[in-house]
Each structure stands twice: as C-alpha cells, then as structure tokens.
Amino acid sequence: MWINQHLAESPNRALLDADSKHILDQVLMKISNPVSPGHRSLVIFDIDSTLIDTSHRTAAICREFARQPSHHSQFKELCREINQWTEWVEVYHPIDFINMHSGIKIKAHSAEEKYILKFWKDRFFHEDWLVHDLPYSGGKEFVAECLLRGADIAYLTGRHNDTSIVGTKKWLATHHFPLKEESPRTRLMLKDHTAILDVDYKSSGLAHLKVGYDSIWFIENEVELILMALSDHQDVEAILFDSVHSGRAELQEKKPKTITSWVR
Numbered sequence: 001m002w003i004n005q006h007l008a009e010s011p012n013r014a015l016l017d018a019d020s021k022h023i024l025d026q027v028l029m030k031i032s033n034p035v036s037p038g039h040r041s042l043v044i045f046d047i048d049s050t051l052i053d054t055s056h057r058t059a060a061i062c063r064e065f066a067r068q069p070s071h072h073s074q075f076k077e078l079c080r081e082i083n084q085w086t087e088w089v090e091v092y093h094p095i096d097f098i099n100m101h102s103g104i105k106i107k108a109h110s111a112e113e114k115y116i117l118k119f120w121k122d123r124f125f126h127e128d129w130l131v132h133d134l135p136y137s138g139g140k141e142f143v144a145e146c147l148l149r150g151a152d153i154a155y156l157t158g159r160h161n162d163t164s165i166v167g168t169k170k171w172l173a174t175h176h177f178p179l180k181e182e183s184p185r186t187r188l189m190l191k192d193h194t195a196i197l198d199v200d201y202k203s204s205g206l207a208h209l210k211v212g213y214d215s216i217w218f219i220e221n222e223v224e225l226i227l228m229a230l231s232d233h234q235d236v237e238a239i240l241f242d243s244v245h246s247g248r249a250e251l252q253e254k255k256p257k258t259i260t261s262w263v264r
Contacts, residue, residue, distance in 0.1 A: 017263065028149055050241045127164055138262030203228055216237065227249055242259065
C-alpha cells in the first residue's frame with residue numbers, strides 16, 4: 001500500500017522539506033543563469049500525484065458508489081462507512097484507499113474487489129471527476145516561476161485524450177497553472193491510446209518534448225518512470241516527487257534527486 005508521505009508524521013519532515021527547497025532552488029537558479037546565449041530550458045511535469053492530490057477524486061468516486069441505491073443492500077456496511085468519511089489521505093490503489101479509511105476490508109481477488117475496482121476505473125480518468133482534485137501547496141507557484149525565469153514548461157500526463165483533455169485544461173485554468181495553447185512555451189501531452197504502457201508512452205513523450213533544449217528536467221511521482229528516464233534519457237535530469245506510486249518498481253541502488261514538497 002503506497003501512502004502519501006506528505007501527510008505522514010515524520011521526524012525527518014523538516015529535513016525532507018529543506019532538501020526539497022534546495023533542489024527546487026537549484027532548478028530555478030540554473031534556469032535563471034543559462035550557460036550560454038540562446039541556451040534553452042524545459043521543465044516537464046507529470047500531473048496526477050505530482051502536481052495534484054488525487055485522494056479527493058477517489059473519495060468522490062467512493063461517495064458516488066455509496067449513494068447508488070443498488071449498492072445499499074450488497075454493500076450496506078461499506079456504504080455506511082463511506083458516508084461517514086470526513087477526511088482522507090492519498091493512497092495509490094483504490095481498494096487500499098477504501099481498506100485504509102473504513103472498517104470494512106475488501107478481500108484481494110474477491111468478486112467485491114473486482115466490482116469496486118471497475119466502478120473506480122470507469123470514472124477516475126474521466127473529465128467529470130477531475131474537478132474534485134486539489135493542487136499540492138506550492139506547485140502552481142513553482143511551475144509559474146519556472147516560466148517566469150525563462151524555461152518552457154510541459155505537462156506530460158498518462159491521462160487519456162478522449163476522456164480527459166477538456167477536463168484537464170479546465171482544471172489547470174481553474175487552479176491557475178500556466179497553459180496557453182497559442183504559446184509554444186507551454187504544452188500539454190496526453191495519451192492517444194489507452195493500451196500504451198505508461199513507461200513506453202512517457203519515454204516517447206520525453207524524446208519528443210526535449211528536442212531543441214539544452215537543459216531539461218522531468219518531475220514525476222512514479223518510480224518506474226523515473227528509472228526509465230535515468231536509464232534512457234540521460235540528458236534529462238529526473239526528479240522524483242515522493243508521494244504515492246504503483247510499486248511496479250523500486251529505487252534500490254538508484255538514488256535520484258527527490259522532493260517531498262513544492263513549498264519554498
């Protein structure tokens with residue numbers, strides 16, 4: 001179960017935040033002080049669980065699940081528990097999210113797990129539910145500061161063009177993240193095909209986006225994708241945003257630069 005460490009009580013919290021500030025300040029300093037005339041910088045941001053806290057979207061989907069009359073008999077106790085939620089933390093997997101926040105434990109590989117997971121998957125990347133997301137503190141300010149200091153920015157997300165493009169643009173505008181479609185300095189890239197694996201999609205996305213730039217940063221929460229960038233795109237400085245991730249890969253001996261907060 002991968003829990004958002006931003007909200008966890010930790011004796012190292014102050015040290016982690018200080019390290020994050022130092023890394024972010026280094027990025028901004030390098031953008032502000034190009035090594036030569038014409039030097040071009042690009043900062044590439046993932047969105048989900050990197051710039052935004054997705055727990056509110058998952059909680060809203062769970063509440064919709066609990067509201068549906070057809071669930072009141074089969075999932076009576078679970079619906080009752082969900083309706084009592086007042087706060088939550090970010091957890092990667094929706095079943096882990098439910099199990100953590102309620103007294104009802106959904107068994108792995110059960111019919112209930114399969115049903116609930118499909119209910120969540122049908123909604124999580126759909127525009128109607130993106131409105132529930134909230135940004136991590138300091139994120140939009142850092143993105144805007146990168147742009148102000150002279151870097152171009154790009155959002156490279158695993159969301160899908162056919163279900164999320166309008167809602168993603170609307171969300172970014174609502175929360176004042178810079179994105180001007182008429183400007184080549186801000187770009188948004190989503191998946192065209194849902195069957196593409198994230199690791200392949202983002203590798204090709206990095207290859208496409210970085211053309212013509214001298215300094216490139218890639219900030220992402222998914223460990224698997226950071227490892228891909230370190231291996232296949234050594235001209236890109238990969239920075240791990242340590243929130244939640246799938247668990248498909250672990251850092252082991254790899255030690256990328258890591259931030260836990262956008263606050264500076």
